[in-house]
Amino acid sequence: MIIAEQKPIQEIKSMIAGYQKVLVVGCGTCVTVCMAGGEKEVGIIASTLRMALKLDGKEPEVIEDCIRRQCEWEFVDELKEKIEGVDAVLSTACGVGVQALAERFGDKPVYPALNTTSMGMPKEHGFWIETCRGCGDCGLGKFGGVCPIARCSKGLLNGPCGGSQDGKCEVDKEMDCGWQLIYERLNSLGQLDQIEDIVQPKDWSTDRDKGQRRIIREDVKV
Amino acid sequence: MARPFKEILSSGEFVVTSEIGPPKGTNIEKMVHHIELLSDKVHGLNVTDNQSSVMRLSSLAACHIIKDNGGEPILQMTCRDRNRMALQSDLISAHVLGIHNVLCLTGDHISLGDHKGGKQVFDLDSVQLVATVKALEQGKDIGGNELDGAVEFCVGATATPEADRMDSQLLKFRKKVKAGAKFFQTQAVYDMDMLKKFMEYARQFEVKILAGILVLISPGMAKYLNANVAGVTVPQELINEMAGAEKGKRLQKGIEIATRQIKQIKEENICPGVHIMAIGKEEIVPEILACL
Numbered sequence: 001m002i003i004a005e006q007k008p009i010q011e012i013k014s015m016i017a018g019y020q021k022v023l024v025v026g027c028g029t030c031v032t033v034c035m036a037g038g039e040k041e042v043g044i045i046a047s048t049l050r051m052a053l054k055l056d057g058k059e060p061e062v063i064e065d066c067i068r069r070q071c072e073w074e075f076v077d078e079l080k081e082k083i084e085g086v087d088a089v090l091s092t093a094c095g096v097g098v099q100a101l102a103e104r105f106g107d108k109p110v111y112p113a114l115n116t117t118s119m120g121m122p123k124e125h126g127f128w129i130e131t132c133r134g135c136g137d138c139g140l141g142k143f144g145g146v147c148p149i150a151r152c153s154k155g156l157l158n159g160p161c162g163g164s165q166d167g168k169c170e171v172d173k174e175m176d177c178g179w180q181l182i183y184e185r186l187n188s189l190g191q192l193d194q195i196e197d198i199v200q201p202k203d204w205s206t207d208r209d210k211g212q213r214r215i216i217r218e219d220v221k222v
Numbered sequence: 223m224a225r226p227f228k229e230i231l232s233s234g235e236f237v238v239t240s241e242i243g244p245p246k247g248t249n250i251e252k253m254v255h256h257i258e259l260l261s262d263k264v265h266g267l268n269v270t271d272n273q274s275s276v277m278r279l280s281s282l283a284a285c286h287i288i289k290d291n292g293g294e295p296i297l298q299m300t301c302r303d304r305n306r307m308a309l310q311s312d313l314i315s316a317h318v319l320g321i322h323n324v325l326c327l328t329g330d331h332i333s334l335g336d337h338k339g340g341k342q343v344f345d346l347d348s349v350q351l352v353a354t355v356k357a358l359e360q361g362k363d364i365g366g367n368e369l370d371g372a373v374e375f376c377v378g379a380t381a382t383p384e385a386d387r388m389d390s391q392l393l394k395f396r397k398k399v400k401a402g403a404k405f406f407q408t409q410a411v412y413d414m415d416m417l418k419k420f421m422e423y424a425r426q427f428e429v430k431i432l433a434g435i436l437v438l439i440s441p442g443m444a445k446y447l448n449a450n451v452a453g454v455t456v457p458q459e460l461i462n463e464m465a466g467a468e469k470g471k472r473l474q475k476g477i478e479i480a481t482r483q484i485k486q487i488k489e490e491n492i493c494p495g496v497h498i499m500a501i502g503k504e505e506i507v508p509e510i511l512a513c514l
Contacts, residue, residue, distance in 0.1 A: 153331055154302075154328060154329075154342070154347070155344050156328065156344065157347055158348075158349035158350065159349070159393045160391065160394060161328040161348075161394075162328065162380065162385070162452060162453050163328075163330065163331065164385075164391075165452035165453065170334065170452055171331050171333055179390060180390055183387075183393065187389075196397075198349055198350070198353060198397050198400060198401055199350075201306060201345070201354075
């Protein structure tokens with residue numbers, strides 16, 4: 001899932017302060033699961049904005065909605081009528097949803113209420129963690145199902161750095177050293193030989209370095 | 223002219239290297255003083271590369287100054303600030319400037335330094351950087367393209383004898399050897415038994431390992447190292463020894479401890495050499511060397 005968290009309310013307020021009628025629209029998928037931009041959070045953000053703006057002497061109309069997914073036209077199009085009737089849209093989706101609304105409703109300003117942080121999962125209640133960087137060339141088979149790109153703070157490919165201590169990272173003593181996890185996992189699987197050879201420098205052309213990544217499949221086109 | 227470091231390593235002599243920290247700014251007076259002080263007293267002088275992720279004068283420029291002063295520079299290169307193109311370009315530049323020793327390191331995380339919001343690189347890791355030097359020596363860059371003139375380096379890397387998770391650190395060590403590292407300068411070691419244990423393992427490889435000696439200047443520094451620097455453990459008895467010295471004589475005590483450890487390493491033949499670090503207090507290094 002995509003993980004995101006709410007921006008500070010002051011920042012959100014400053015983006016929409018100049019508009020008379022604003023739609024706050026949530027997304028029912030990832031950001032609902034990470035409790036940042038689902039129906040419930042839309043309600044909280046909209047109410048907070050109404051109060052904050054009122055304190056500033058403004059009384060804009062803030063309306064609310066939440067669709068199933070902001071990253072698919074099918075659901076985005078359900079918003080057409082509502083969006084036509086407002087001056088601006090505040091999306092509580094991830095960056096993908098914000099851009100989908102901006103592309104679909106070309107004449108309306110669309111603002112993000114969240115900071116999208118990563119792809120990952122809730123490790124426990126109230127604790128979300130990044131586990132995939134979407135590098136475009138998955139090496140999890142080699143690394144025992146633990147990604148060195150996402151989980152080593154330096155993205156090292158040949159083992160831990162000297163900053164690894166007590167199984168934790170030099171960046172934060174609460175953060176696991178990704179390489180210690182890889183080592184222990186492969187050790188328990190009896191597959192340490194998989195990382196004994198030198199891993200060559202990564203080909204980053206599958207990552208961001210060839211520009212925006214696209215997949216075009218003629219076999220599923222209609 | 224200094225003797226090439228490569229020659230020293232194969233000579234069987236007890237090898238002594240030390241370290242210079244470049245200034246943060248253009249005032250090189252103090253650094254040049256340290257270089258003049260140490261150039262003819264050690265076999266090689268490392269220059270740190272934006273150490274602790276703090277932006278400074280480049281290692282390459284400082285190595286060039288060491289060369290001009292008749293010293294034998296060891297260029298430290300980390301993977302944090304440059305991608306594979308910039309690293310290779312700087313290796314070629316170093317060769318052209320007459321710098322033929324390189325120490326390949328990962329580099330501290332950028333968030334530990336003075337440009338916390340910067341974008342770190344780590345396009346290569348330290349193992350791959352060692353392999354890159356070896357590729358350039360074969361007359362090809364790591365993109366497989368021919369060079370018009372190959373580089374020549376004595377390639378080194380680092381190891382951590384006091385690491386608490388030794389197995390995974392030894393994996394990295396083996397890979398550095400496999401990639402072509404010929405010498406190692408270790409992270410600071412204070413526990414001679416741990417150093418011996420590491421050397422029992424490392425001795426099977428044909429590489430020269432120089433034990434890292436970081437001079438203690440106060441008991442507080444020892445406690446700081448234990449709390450904040452991964453892979454360094456100052457035993458309690460050394461902390462007590464430092465604390466037991468009168469204020470004003472603690473640096474002297476640190477020098478005494480360093481000297482004692484270097485003598486032990488040499489006399490017991492634990493390692494074939496040492497790398498002495500005196501971060502900012504390079505003036506004390508000749509005193510340590512005089513005791514050898």
